[in-house]
Amino acid sequence: MELATYHAGNQRMEIVLSATAPEHATIESFQPPTRLLAGPGPSNVDPRVLEAMRKPLISHLDPVFWERLLVMAEMIGTVYGRTDGASFCLSQSGTSGMEAGILNLVAPGDTVVAASAGFFGNRILEMLRRRGAKVVELTAPFGQHVPNDQILDALAQNPNAVMVCVVYAETSTGVAHPLQELGEAMRASGTDALLYADCVTAIGGMPIELDAWGVDYAYACSQKCIAAPPGLSPVSISSRAIERIGRDGMQVPYSLDLAEHIKYWIDRPMTYHHTTPNLSYYALDEALRLSLEEGLDVRYARHADAGAYVQAGFRERGFDLLPAASDQLAQLTAVRVPEGIDGKAIQGILLNTHNIEVGGGLGPLSPPIWRIGMMGVNANRETADRVLAAFDTVLPNGAH
Amino acid sequence: MELATYHAGNQRMEIVLSATAPEHATIESFQPPTRLLAGPGPSNVDPRVLEAMRKPLISHLDPVFWERLLVMAEMIGTVYGRTDGASFCLSQSGTSGMEAGILNLVAPGDTVVAASAGFFGNRILEMLRRRGAKVVELTAPFGQHVPNDQILDALAQNPNAVMVCVVYAETSTGVAHPLQELGEAMRASGTDALLYADCVTAIGGMPIELDAWGVDYAYACSQKCIAAPPGLSPVSISSRAIERIGRDGMQVPYSLDLAEHIKYWIDRPMTYHHTTPNLSYYALDEALRLSLEEGLDVRYARHADAGAYVQAGFRERGFDLLPAASDQLAQLTAVRVPEGIDGKAIQGILLNTHNIEVGGGLGPLSPPIWRIGMMGVNANRETADRVLAAFDTVLPNGAH
Numbered sequence: 001m002e003l004a005t006y007h008a009g010n011q012r013m014e015i016v017l018s019a020t021a022p023e024h025a026t027i028e029s030f031q032p033p034t035r036l037l038a039g040p041g042p043s044n045v046d047p048r049v050l051e052a053m054r055k056p057l058i059s060h061l062d063p064v065f066w067e068r069l070l071v072m073a074e075m076i077g078t079v080y081g082r083t084d085g086a087s088f089c090l091s092q093s094g095t096s097g098m099e100a101g102i103l104n105l106v107a108p109g110d111t112v113v114a115a116s117a118g119f120f121g122n123r124i125l126e127m128l129r130r131r132g133a134k135v136v137e138l139t140a141p142f143g144q145h146v147p148n149d150q151i152l153d154a155l156a157q158n159p160n161a162v163m164v165c166v167v168y169a170e171t172s173t174g175v176a177h178p179l180q181e182l183g184e185a186m187r188a189s190g191t192d193a194l195l196y197a198d199c200v201t202a203i204g205g206m207p208i209e210l211d212a213w214g215v216d217y218a219y220a221c222s223q224k225c226i227a228a229p230p231g232l233s234p235v236s237i238s239s240r241a242i243e244r245i246g247r248d249g250m251q252v253p254y255s256l257d258l259a260e261h262i263k264y265w266i267d268r269p270m271t272y273h274h275t276t277p278n279l280s281y282y283a284l285d286e287a288l289r290l291s292l293e294e295g296l297d298v299r300y301a302r303h304a305d306a307g308a309y310v311q312a313g314f315r316e317r318g319f320d321l322l323p324a325a326s327d328q329l330a331q332l333t334a335v336r337v338p339e340g341i342d343g344k345a346i347q348g349i350l351l352n353t354h355n356i357e358v359g360g361g362l363g364p365l366s367p368p369i370w371r372i373g374m375m376g377v378n379a380n381r382e383t384a385d386r387v388l389a390a391f392d393t394v395l396p397n398g399a400h
Numbered sequence: 401m402e403l404a405t406y407h408a409g410n411q412r413m414e415i416v417l418s419a420t421a422p423e424h425a426t427i428e429s430f431q432p433p434t435r436l437l438a439g440p441g442p443s444n445v446d447p448r449v450l451e452a453m454r455k456p457l458i459s460h461l462d463p464v465f466w467e468r469l470l471v472m473a474e475m476i477g478t479v480y481g482r483t484d485g486a487s488f489c490l491s492q493s494g495t496s497g498m499e500a501g502i503l504n505l506v507a508p509g510d511t512v513v514a515a516s517a518g519f520f521g522n523r524i525l526e527m528l529r530r531r532g533a534k535v536v537e538l539t540a541p542f543g544q545h546v547p548n549d550q551i552l553d554a555l556a557q558n559p560n561a562v563m564v565c566v567v568y569a570e571t572s573t574g575v576a577h578p579l580q581e582l583g584e585a586m587r588a589s590g591t592d593a594l595l596y597a598d599c600v601t602a603i604g605g606m607p608i609e610l611d612a613w614g615v616d617y618a619y620a621c622s623q624k625c626i627a628a629p630p631g632l633s634p635v636s637i638s639s640r641a642i643e644r645i646g647r648d649g650m651q652v653p654y655s656l657d658l659a660e661h662i663k664y665w666i667d668r669p670m671t672y673h674h675t676t677p678n679l680s681y682y683a684l685d686e687a688l689r690l691s692l693e694e695g696l697d698v699r700y701a702r703h704a705d706a707g708a709y710v711q712a713g714f715r716e717r718g719f720d721l722l723p724a725a726s727d728q729l730a731q732l733t734a735v736r737v738p739e740g741i742d743g744k745a746i747q748g749i750l751l752n753t754h755n756i757e758v759g760g761g762l763g764p765l766s767p768p769i770w771r772i773g774m775m776g777v778n779a780n781r782e783t784a785d786r787v788l789a790a791f792d793t794v795l796p797n798g799a800h
Contacts, residue, residue: 030685035456039459041459042459053679055432056432057435058435059439059442060630061439062757063751064432071430093491094674095673096492132651223675229457229679230675230676231631251532253531254526255493255498256655273495274494275441275494275623276493277680280677280679280680282430292427351463359461
């Protein structure tokens with residue numbers, strides 16, 4: 001190989017072809033095992049979605065890609081039940097989707113009513129505190145949800161509140177919040193406050209109707225019931241919320257500025273914002289197509305069936321579920337670890353001996369639980385049977 | 401399919417198997433064309449890296465994955481020339497890496513000296529303003545860089561400055577900043593200010609020695625000279641900068657809090673922060689292995705050769721390059737669009753007729769240019785010849 005001399009600025013004069021051995025030739029390639037991902041996510045990915053990632057990489061500034069963004073935006077809006085405002089995705093995890101809603105819609109000093117009954121509700125509180133908001137914190141124990149009456153009362157007592165935050169499907173407990181009821185009550189109350197909802201574990205697995213329910217900002221992720229690989233956060237924002245981004249001179253970090261994201265996704269000619277991870281976009285695009293091909297109602301019913309089936313299986317074996325039946329999500333089931341059993345050790349055996357991942361309790365405040373996900377391609381009775389059979393091997397007497 | 405009744409909260413009672421046709425069965429799958437990505441990035445990805453994305457997906461909380469993070473951190477540190485502090489990656493684009501350094505190390509009201517001579521330097525200024533910093537702005541025209549003497553003078557006049565920001569390799573102009581010289585001069589001056597450097601277009605394509613040069617914070621991206629798919633931002637932070645994260649009670653957004661990222665990446669037992677996009681991590685892991693197998697010096701020399709070759713080709717055809725030769729990056733070449741030629745139209749012909757992507761000027765402040773990337777797997781004379789041949793077809797008389 002013939003080499004040109006390379007000097008661009010004085011400090012790079014010394015660059016010549018090195019004859020020394022490469023630095024790290026001994027690093028072995030990574031060899032992850034094959035797992036059944038039956039925890040709270042990521043879930044396993046449909047082979048058709050993985051195949052979509054083999055399509056040729058084109059650039060975030062390629063007009064062919066811009067065109068497809070509008071198709072993706074429409075599909076994301078459909079899954080969210082939104083035609084108003086803007087629906088698109090952030091090139092980041094659900095954690096960024098969570099914080100983007102706060103940084104765009106809450107200014108330091110604003111009052112916000114936030115309900116938390118789990119790890120992710122608590123994370124919202126933490127982000128609000130970091131934003132400098134005055135937070136009216138409403139909490140309930142892990143396994144419950146804050147009653148809507150409490151939220152509405154707090155809102156009535158804080159008429160200057162700019163937003164109400166809830167978690168529609170709490171990933172740390174498997175509890176559903178009655179979001180439709182809250183949204184309808186807020187509309188009926190005439191409040192000007194926005195409604196913000198965590199839909200991370202909900203999207204693609206249970207109904208979401210943001211327009212009809214009056215939810216202004218929602219965020220989710222790609223790797224649960226949508227069953228794409230992790231890495232993207234589908235978000236949706238109402239027209240009236242878009243108008244409040246950056247109001248009163250409040251500063252929004254550039255990388256999370258939703259108005260800038262909308263300029264890239266929706267406005268034409270588009271404005272460059274960041275380099276999108278296009279192979280991940282191809283995967284989400286295909287996963288959304290699969291969801292819509294299946295039919296959202298059919299998909300929700302499939303998740304409902306798988307969840308009811310696995311929950312019945314755990315109850316038959318004597319295990320208690322963390323939430324009340326009326327609050328129980330289908331796609332995520334928190335099973336109480338019986339007294340005297342080391343839940344983490346059981347998780348380790350399931351992982352290392354059976355190659356089955358189930359989740360544990362998240363954070364120091366969680367009671368001892370296992371979290372079983374029936375999400376995406378795993379939302380079926382066959383997967384449930386496989387998980388239950390593994391538990392039977394490890395704990396042959398069930399909870400007894 | 402037998403369906404369980406599903407009611408978790410009142411609003412979901414109505415869910416039953418729908419017999420209606422799926423909503424969007426008519427959406428065709430996305431079919432991106434095969435392009436030679438010879439612009440400023442993303443660049444084409446090595447087949448071995450794409451193959452790594454086919455490995456089984458495991459979770460961000462899988463102990464097998466945590467172990468691998470430490471290997472990845474070591475490889476990222478090697479590419480950055482850093483053993484001090486922490487090197488890892490953000491699950492986001494380089495834009496987020498840019499802003500993370502500001503949000504973690506600059507409090508509102510802090511004084512920062514920032515040098516800009518291009519689109520990305522200007523973006524740093526914008527992020528600093530949004531952070532509420534007092535910005536000592538030093539600018540130079542597109543195609544130049546701010547002289548180090550000016551930066552050092554500004555620092556001497558603002559001894560309370562907490563940070564100096566520069567762009568090592570300006571992606572919008574193809575200009576190299578003499579970073580080593582600046583870092584050494586700052587150390588010699590005894591200043592307490594941190595040194596922050598954009599290494600987006602540099603990483604994997606030219607030498608970076610953060611420890612030796614005294615650079616405290618650097619960020620980059622996966623999709624240029626490292627030649628992984630877009631989506632991740634390798635970052636590196638010195639020990640003394642880590643100690644300043646969150647100093648004096650300053651608030652850092654949770655999703656970009658580098659101390660939280662370090663707890664996940666480096667500390668053991670790890671603390672959950674966000675769901676990492678693991679297929680993208682597999683790809684970056686393999687791309688880093690490839691870089692180190694090749695040998696960094698060999699890799700830099702390959703980029704240097706390809707850049708010098710394509711630059712000679714454009715000059716032979718009568719084109720002017722934007723930067724002075726002494727400031728010219730190898731891996732990214734900004735070619736001035738000759739008077740009377742519509743540069744955007746030429747880009748369109750190259751894209752649509754030749755399936756070759758080259759970049760244009762970025763933003764309204766840029767002079768008319770094309771940006772040619774010789775990055776990663778594309779950093780070779782064969783690719784350069786293909787690009788030059790396409791220009792010859794579209795502009796048979798060169799610049800004349």
